[in-house]
Amino acid sequence: MKDEDKTREQLLKELSELRQKIAEHELPGSPRGRTGDALMEKDERFRSLVDSAEDSIYLVDRDYRYLFMNKKHLSRLGLLGDQFMGMAFGELHSPKETKTFIEKIDRVFKTGGSGQYEYKSDRDGRFFLQTFSPVKKSDGSISAVTVVSKDISERRISEMALKESEERFRALFNQASDSIFLLKSTDEGPIIVDTNYAACSMHGYTFEELIGKPISFLEDMETSKEVREVIRRLMAGELVTYDAEHTREDGSTFPVEVSAQMIRISDRPYILAIDRDISERKRMEEELRALSLTDELTGLYNRRGLLTFAKQLFKMANRGKKGMFILYADVDNLKGINDSLGHKEGDRALVDVANVLRENYRESDIIARIGGDEFVVVPVGSTGDSTEKIRDRLKKQLEIFLEKNKREYRLSMSVGLAYYDPKKPCSIDDLLTEADELMYEQKRLKKKGGQVL
Structure with a gap:
């Protein structure tokens, strides 16, 4: 038999x-x-x-019948003692698993070598790393196969979560409207190691044409000369923002606003640079200058400039469904400075405030002097930002300025922050009124001994 x-x-x-x-x-x-x-x-x-052993270990013969199981595998299959003796693999597993298992066993008997495979169990969805090894007789022939099955579910779940996270990041990375470059610093200058679809489209190159090229490949000569200084500031931990000219594949140039910072990936330093095409902004700036929309004393936009330029920002906020904050600032005790030190010193205080606002906000933000001692900045933050953080950032910049520039008076501002919600749109005038009221509320608190900005 x-x-x-x-x-x-x-x-x-x-x-x-x-x-x-x-x-x-x-x-x-x-x-x-x-x-x-x-x-x-x-x-x-x-x-x-x-x-x-923590791993399942079992032995099967040429007919795929179990010859031995350790306690771990018995427990996994819900068996006791010698219940497994004489049972074939297919009696305890699905047809799909049995077919795959037989192929692996046959491969060991045919080649005489070991094999290692990952598989997902139909029983409970867990992941295992299986090692198949031949058991040889004294004459060298194979009598059975030992299978060691290691549960790697936790590792695989972590790997799958990491992969999903990477895929989500890559999707966001490639959907961004701005050019994003990941650069590696070398003796010859920063080299492009990764980039997104927007960068390829904006510059007219394919992904393959950009990878491995120095970033100077896209910059005009004047910008390239400034790279060393930019690298020095990045290495010092600064977030560097500057305007530059980039060159397309067809030789044409266009202005970009570059925001760059040092980051670490797998403990290696890289430069993350985000380039925004500011052609439209530059065009509008030229129009604004032509329309005399700037304040003569401070060089900021005046009220007319603010209203003209803010319309575009409101349109972008509505289109992107992303809210933003507007800041309304008033110089404290300007009348007292004028009366005690003269209007020349009062004008100097206004110019100081303008310089503090320029240092604290981006060139792409609208900064305006809309009245004698009243200033407006938009946007100063977006959905999810903290008004406290926005205030603290401006306060810190003002303190830095005052440390470097000694004055006969203590320069301070009262600030109001209003939020524009695209879901509940309103006019710029309504938003300015709301911010103005909040600013005067802070001014009243100061007179009662409240915090001074």
Whole structure:
């Protein structure tokens, strides 16, 4: 009778009879008996070691029948003792898993070599790393295959989560409307190691044409000369923002606003540079200058300039469904400065405030003097920003300025912050009124001993 035709009961009976014959033959005290005892002790130590393993370990023959299972695998399959004896792999697993398992076992018997595979269990969805190794007889032929199955679910779940996170980041990276460059600093200058779709489209190059090229490849000569100074400031930990001219593949140039900072990826330093095409802004700035929309004393936009330029920002906020804050600032005690020190010193105070606002906000932000001692900045933040942080940032910039520039008076401002919500649109005049009221509320608090900006 062939082994595959034997029932489980017959196999168990034969195993029992074999054990009995060995016991009768190897009597205690005889040389063979002592050898048998030693082998049995060794076998027990081996079984104890295997049973204490955290991995599932089992042995199958050429007909895919189980010959051995450790406790870990018995527990996983819900079996006790010798229940597995004579059972085929397919009796405990799905047809799909059985088919794959048979292919792996056959490969070991055919090649005589080991193999390692990952698989996801149909039983509970967990992930395993399986190692298939041949068990060879003294003549070199293979009698069985040992399978060690290591549960790697936690690792695979972490890897899948990381991959999903990377895919989400890549999607956001490529959907950004601004050019994004990841640069590696070298002796020859920053080299492009990654970029997004917008950068390719904006400059007229393919991804492959940009990767590995120095960033100077896209910059005009004047901008390239400033790279060393930019790198120095980046290495010092600064967030560097500057305007530059970039060159397209067809040779034409266009203005960009570059924001760059040092970041670390896998503990290696890189430069992250975001370039925004400011052609439209430059065009509008020229129009504003032509229309005399600037304040003569401070060089900021005047009220007319603010209203003209802010319309475009409001349109962008509505289109992108992204809110923004507007800041309304009033110079404290300007009348007192004029009366005690003269109007020349009062004008100087206004210019100082203008310079503080320029230092604190981006060139792309609208900064305006709309009255004698009243200033407006838009936008100073967007949805999710904290008004406290916006105030603190301006306060810190003012303190830095006062430390560097000693005056006969203490320069301070009262500030109001109003939020524009695209879901509840309003006019710029309504928003200015709201910010103005909030500013006067702070001014009243100061007179009562409140915080001074």
